[in-house]
Amino acid sequence: MNALRADVAVAWQIARKDALAELRGRQAAGSTIFFAGLVLLLFGFALGPDSRRLTEAAPGLLWLAIVFGSLLTVARLHQLEADDGALEELARYPIERHAIFLGKALSGFAAVLVLGGLLLPLVAILYGIDLAAAWPALLATLVLGAIGISAVGTFYAGVTVRMRAREVMLPLLMLPIIAPLLLAAVKATSAALLGDPLGDLGAWLQLLTAFDIVMLAAGAVTYGYLLEE
Amino acid sequence: MPQTTIYAAPRTREQTPPPAVATHQLARLFGRSAALAGVSMRVETGSTVALLGPNGAGKTTLLRILATSLRPTFGSAEVGQVDVASHPELVRPRVAYLSHATALYDDLTAAENLAFAAAMRGLGSPSVGARAALDEVGLTLDADRRAGAFSAGMRRRLALGRLLLGTPSLVLLDEPHAALDADGMLLVDRLMERWRAERVTVVVASHQAERVLQLADGWASLESGLLVSAGGTGVSVLDDAPAGVPAAAVRA
Numbered sequence: 001m002n003a004l005r006a007d008v009a010v011a012w013q014i015a016r017k018d019a020l021a022e023l024r025g026r027q028a029a030g031s032t033i034f035f036a037g038l039v040l041l042l043f044g045f046a047l048g049p050d051s052r053r054l055t056e057a058a059p060g061l062l063w064l065a066i067v068f069g070s071l072l073t074v075a076r077l078h079q080l081e082a083d084d085g086a087l088e089e090l091a092r093y094p095i096e097r098h099a100i101f102l103g104k105a106l107s108g109f110a111a112v113l114v115l116g117g118l119l120l121p122l123v124a125i126l127y128g129i130d131l132a133a134a135w136p137a138l139l140a141t142l143v144l145g146a147i148g149i150s151a152v153g154t155f156y157a158g159v160t161v162r163m164r165a166r167e168v169m170l171p172l173l174m175l176p177i178i179a180p181l182l183l184a185a186v187k188a189t190s191a192a193l194l195g196d197p198l199g200d201l202g203a204w205l206q207l208l209t210a211f212d213i214v215m216l217a218a219g220a221v222t223y224g225y226l227l228e229e
Numbered sequence: 230m231p232q233t234t235i236y237a238a239p240r241t242r243e244q245t246p247p248p249a250v251a252t253h254q255l256a257r258l259f260g261r262s263a264a265l266a267g268v269s270m271r272v273e274t275g276s277t278v279a280l281l282g283p284n285g286a287g288k289t290t291l292l293r294i295l296a297t298s299l300r301p302t303f304g305s306a307e308v309g310q311v312d313v314a315s316h317p318e319l320v321r322p323r324v325a326y327l328s329h330a331t332a333l334y335d336d337l338t339a340a341e342n343l344a345f346a347a348a349m350r351g352l353g354s355p356s357v358g359a360r361a362a363l364d365e366v367g368l369t370l371d372a373d374r375r376a377g378a379f380s381a382g383m384r385r386r387l388a389l390g391r392l393l394l395g396t397p398s399l400v401l402l403d404e405p406h407a408a409l410d411a412d413g414m415l416l417v418d419r420l421m422e423r424w425r426a427e428r429v430t431v432v433v434a435s436h437q438a439e440r441v442l443q444l445a446d447g448w449a450s451l452e453s454g455l456l457v458s459a460g461g462t463g464v465s466v467l468d469d470a471p472a473g474v475p476a477a478a479v480r481a
Contacts, residue, residue, distance in 0.1 A: 006351070013348045021336040024375075085330025088298050093349035094322040229299050 007099040014090075014103025018077055019110060028076055029111075036069030036115060037122055044126050054127040059189035062123045063182055066116050067149065071171050073111045074153030077104060078161045087161065087227070097224025101154060105219065108150030116142045129193060137192035137201055144208035145185040151215035152177050158226040184208045247310050249274040249399055249430035250295060253467065254304035256454075257290050264290040266454035267304065269467035274398075275428035276463025277421060279441040282451035288434035289329065291451070292401045295432070296326035308399055322350075325397035327405055331388040335377030339368050339387050342376050343394065350395045362390040366416060381408040389420065400424055402433040406440065418444060 022029050043061045047053055081087035090100060120138065124131045131138060156174045160166040188204035191197075250272035257265040265287040272278050280288045293299040294306050297317040306313045308320045333342050343359035352358045363372050366386040371379070376387060385408045392400060405417045421444045424431050435441045442448060447461030459466050 010349065013345060017334065017337065017341075017345050020341065021334055024336040080334060080336075083335070085328060085332040086334060088328070088330070089332035089346075090349070092296055092298060092321060092324075092326060093346075094318065094351065095349055 003096075007096050007102070010095045010099040011103035011106055014100060015106035015110065018080065018104070018107030021080055022077070022107070022111060029073075032069050032072045032076075033115060033118055035072065036065045036119055039065040039068055040119065040122055040126055051128055055129060058123050058127040058129055059186045059193065061127075062116075062119060062189060063145070063185050065119055066112065066145070067175070067178065067182060069115045069119075070108075070112045070149045070153055071174065073115065074108045074150065074157045075160075075166065075170050077107055077111065078154075078157035082161045088229075091227040097227060098220035100227070101158075101220050101223035102216075104158075105150045105154040105216065108154050109146050112146040112149050112153075113142065116146060131193075133195070134192040137196070138189065140205060141185055141188040141192060141208070144205060144212055145181060147212040148181040148208060148215055149178060151212060151219050152181075155215070155219040155223060155226075158223055181208065181211050184211065246274055248272055248307075249276070250306070250308055250432065251310075251467070252291075252304065252306045255291070255294065255301055255306050256303040257287075257294060257299060258302045263454045265294070265301075268451070268454070268456045269304075270449055270456055270459065271465050271467055272430060272432060273463045274430055275425075276446040277425050277431040277433070277444060278464045279438070279445040279448040280432060280434040280451060281438050281448055285453075286451040287454040288451055289403055290454075292326065292403050292432065292434055293328070295399070296324055296328075296401055297321055298326075298328075322395075323398045324401060325392040325395070325399070326401040326403075327388055327392055328403050329407075331384040332391075333376040333379075333384055333387060336375060338373050338375055339363060339379070339390075340372040342387060343390050346391045347394045352394060358394050359390075362393040363387075365393055366390040367412070382410055382413055385409055386413060386416065389417065392420070398429060400429055400431045402431065402435075404435055405433060406435065406437050414440070 040061060043057070043064070044054060047057055078087075081090060091097075120131060120142070123129060152174055156170055156177070159173060160169045163169050184204045184207040188201055188208065191201040191204060248271045251270070253269050255265055255268045256263060268287070268291060280291065282288055290299065294301055295308060295313060297313050297320050300314050309323055311319045313320050334345070337345065340356070340359050340363060343362050344355040347355035347358040360369075360372065363369055366389050368383065368386055368390065371383065376384065379387065389405070402417075402421075406414045409417065418440075421431055421433070425444070433441050433445065445461065446463035447459065449459040449464050449466075450457050456466055
């Protein structure tokens with residue numbers, strides 16, 4: 001029990017440190033949000049003014065924008081550690097490796113959640129969608145999606161952080177793995193927005209939950225190996 | 230009259246205290262080139278030992294292995310009789326390491342950087358420990374400034390402050406005088422003298438041979454990944470096997 005408490009405390013300290021750095025480096029965080037918003041806007045231009053088409057495409061475009069923005073976010077959260085040998089220092093502290101993973105994943109989760117939270121109303125405005133009735137289901141989808149993206153992103157950011165071509169390698173490795181998450185999140189968002197006519201919202205949320213559990217467990221077990229040289 | 234039998238206690242060899250550091254045929258390859266090529270040495274507890282040698286001699290690699298940042302390719306290294314490769318989790322609480330990189334977070338203040346390090350080391354009051362360490366390295370007035378705004382020398386002082394958190398039994402210093410002004414160099418000297426007085430083992434790699442030799446009990450000299458000589462007290466070469474990694478593994 002004490003060990004668990006210590007791990008949670010370490011993860012919290014790491015996430016808190018990342019949040020402080022992220023809030024103070026507002027320029028980088030602001031750029032990510034601006035980029036994701038721009039993606040939504042450009043998709044809207046590409047699809048044209050047909051409002052029915054925009055409404056149908058909105059869940060997919062929302063999650064693509066969240067995923068693209070998240071790629072930048074998780075990479076930046078790891079770059080914080082790599083810039084001046086901080087990751088090596090972090091690995092030298094007498095702390096559990098899975099606590100480091102959970103801390104980085106927690107800060108990634110918070111960042112993705114904020115990004116999704118800002119993009120949702122933007123989607124509503126740009127694509128003319130009414131979120132009012134669907135918000136509890138949308139929030140659940142966003143939380144579960146953010147957990148999965150941050151778990152996968154934290155692991156692969158750890159894999160690529162020492163690579164020269166990390167900017168290219170991170171999306172190449174991460175995007176195929178989160179394909180099931182993307183599918184489930186888009187389907188769950190569609191179901192939520194349409195009032196769940198087929199009654200399959202619960203099943204998609206269950207798939208998201210299972211994905212999150214598997215990725216968190218796999219990341220926690222294997223992340224330590226990434227810290228070794 | 231009852232006979233008294235006197236049993237003589239068995240003769241024992243004089244007990245030698247366990248070493249702070251012992252390496253046996255320690256080798257580390259990067260690709261096919263050997264940064265360390267079979268180093269066997271022993272550093273006595275409480276001694277201060279200077280690691281000398283030209284660039285590329287293997288000093289940093291040796292320190293990084295002892296600090297658990299690198300795994301040996303061949304051979305073994307022990308800190309306080311614990312193998313660094315098989316039980317790094319037992320070694321980490323005992324070791325404080327000043328590396329080339331300062332490992333600071335630019336967007337955090339000096340106090341926040343040290344408080345984070347103190348929390349990671351499991352100290353009870355991270356903020357209090359951080360302020361005390363900042364005071365010792367002469368950064369009290371800059372405690373609330375972001376590390377990103379610091380000069381190279383101030384960053385080095387802040388990294389030195391991190392060594393003062395907790396109670397390590399082994400301090401590893403890699404070029405501790407680098408980037409520091411005269412006051413900063415004196416600060417390093419003072420800290421080394423303090424650790425020596427407290428019987429904390431210090432292994433310091435430096436190109437400032439004259440300076441560190443004044444503070445060290447002994448020295449060991451590395452060249453091309455091999456320990457070529459050692460002198461003074463507190464350090465000795467272990468004659469446990471011929472030096473060198475398997476020739477096939479090393480680029481000719």
